[in-house]
Amino acid sequence: xxxxxxxxxxxxxxxxxxxxxxxxxxxxxxxxxxxxxxxxxxxxxxxxxxxxxxxxxxxxxxxxxxxxxxxxxxxxxxxxxxxxxxxxxxxxxxxxxxxxxxxxxxxxxxxxxxxxxxxxxxxxxxxxxxxxxxxxxxxxxxxxxxxxxxxxxxxxxxxxxxxxxxxxxxxxxxxxxxxxxxxxxxxxxxxxxxxxxxxxxxxxxxxxxxxxxxxxxxxxxxxxxxxxxxxxxxxxxxxxxxxxxxxxxxxxxxxxxxxxxxxxxxxxxxxxxxxxxxxxxxxxxxxxxxxxxxxxxxxxxxxxxxxxxxxxxxx
Numbered sequence: 001x002x003x004x005x006x007x008x009x010x011x012x013x014x015x016x017x018x019x020x021x022x023x024x025x026x027x028x029x030x031x032x033x034x035x036x037x038x039x040x041x042x043x044x045x046x047x048x049x050x051x052x053x054x055x056x057x058x059x060x061x062x063x064x065x066x067x068x069x070x071x072x073x074x075x076x077x078x079x080x081x082x083x084x085x086x087x088x089x090x091x092x093x094x095x096x097x098x099x100x101x102x103x104x105x106x107x108x109x110x111x112x113x114x115x116x117x118x119x120x121x122x123x124x125x126x127x128x129x130x131x132x133x134x135x136x137x138x139x140x141x142x143x144x145x146x147x148x149x150x151x152x153x154x155x156x157x158x159x160x161x162x163x164x165x166x167x168x169x170x171x172x173x174x175x176x177x178x179x180x181x182x183x184x185x186x187x188x189x190x191x192x193x194x195x196x197x198x199x200x201x202x203x204x205x206x207x208x209x210x211x212x213x214x215x216x217x218x219x220x221x222x223x224x225x226x227x228x229x230x231x232x233x234x235x236x237x238x239x240x241x242x243x244x245x246x247x248x249x250x251x252x253x254x255x256x257x258x259x260x261x262x263x264x265x266x267x268x269x270x271x272x273x274x275x276x277x278x279x280x281x282x283x284x285x286x287x288x289x290x291x292x293x294x295x296x297x298x299x300x301x302x303x304x305x306x307x308x309x310x311x312x313x314x315x
Contacts, residue, residue: 008268014260014264017266018259023221025233025258026161027158031048031205031206032238037182038199039181039305039308041096042081043102045235046230046234047105050107053230054218055075056218057218057219076211080106081200083102088203124226129221130153130219154215155220166248166249169248181198181305182305184304185305210237232286239292240254261288264284
C-alpha cells in the first residue's frame with residue numbers, strides 16, 4: 001500500500017491532473033495578487049469566478065469562438081472589478097463588505113442569467129471545449145509528452161500570464177507604480193500619478209484574470225456550466241496569495257501544490273479503500289491552505305497600504 005501511495009507521484013497522469021486543477025487557481029491568485037499589490041483586497045473573487053465561467057460558456061454557446069468566450073469572460077470580470085474599485089477606491093467603502101457584495105451580485109447575476117437563457121432545461125447544454133495540445137516536439141518525449149498532451153491552450157495562457165505579470169511588476173515603470181501605490185500612495189501622488197486610476201486599473205485587470213479562472217472550468221476542464229462548480233476556489237486563491245507573499249513565481253508554486261494535493265487525495269482514496277473516511281482525504285488540500293496561511297502570514301511582507309483608503313491631498 002505504501003509503495004502504491006508513493007508510486008502515484010511517479011505517474012504522468014498525476015502531474016497532468018495537478019496542472020489541470022492548478023490552472024484556474026493560477027488565474028485567481030494572479031488576479032488577487034495584482035489587486036492587493038495595488039492596496040485593494042478583492043473578496044469578490046468567488047463571484048467573479050462564477051460570472052466568468054457563465055459568461056465565457058454562454059458566449060461560446062451563442063456562437064462565439066472559444067477565444068471569443070475567453071475575451072467575454074475577461075470583460076465581465078473587468079466590469080465587476082470596476083464596480084469594486086469604484087466603491088472602494090474613490091468612495092473609500094469597506095473593502096471586505098464591498099467584496100462580499102460583489103461575490104453575491106456576480107453569483108446571483110450568473111445564476112439568474114442562466115435561468116433566463118435556459119428556463120426549461122434540466123441538463124446544461126454542452127459546447128465543444130478547447131482541444132488538448134498536440135505538439136510534435138513534445139509528443140514523443142517520455143513522461144513530459146503525456147503530461148503536455150493532456151493540457152489545452154488555456155493552460156498555456158495561464159503560465160504565460162505568470163511570466164507577463166512577473167515581468168511587468170519587476171521590470172517596468174507600470175509595475176513600479178503599481179507596487180508603490182500599494183505601499184506608499186503619497187509618494188505616487190507626489191510624482192503626479194493618479195492613485196485612483198492606478199488602483200481601479202489594477203482591480204479591473206486582476207478581476208479579468210479571476211474571471212479567466214472561472215472560464216477555464218467551462219471552456220477547457222468541462223464543457224458546460226453547473227451551479228456550484230466553482231466550489232470555493234476563489235477563497236482558496238485568497239489564502240494562496242498570502243502564501244505567495246504577493247510574488248507571481250510563488251503564486252504558481254502555491255497553485256501547483258494545492259493542485260497536487262487535490263489530485264493526490266483523489267487517487268489515494270482508491271488505494272485506502274474504506275479504511276479511512278473519504279472526507280479525511282477531501283480535507284487535505286484545504287488543510288494545506290489553512291496551514292500555509294498560518295505559517296506564512298506572520299512573516300509575510302504585506303503591501304503597507306493594503307485595505308487603507310487614500311484620498312488625494314490627505315496625509
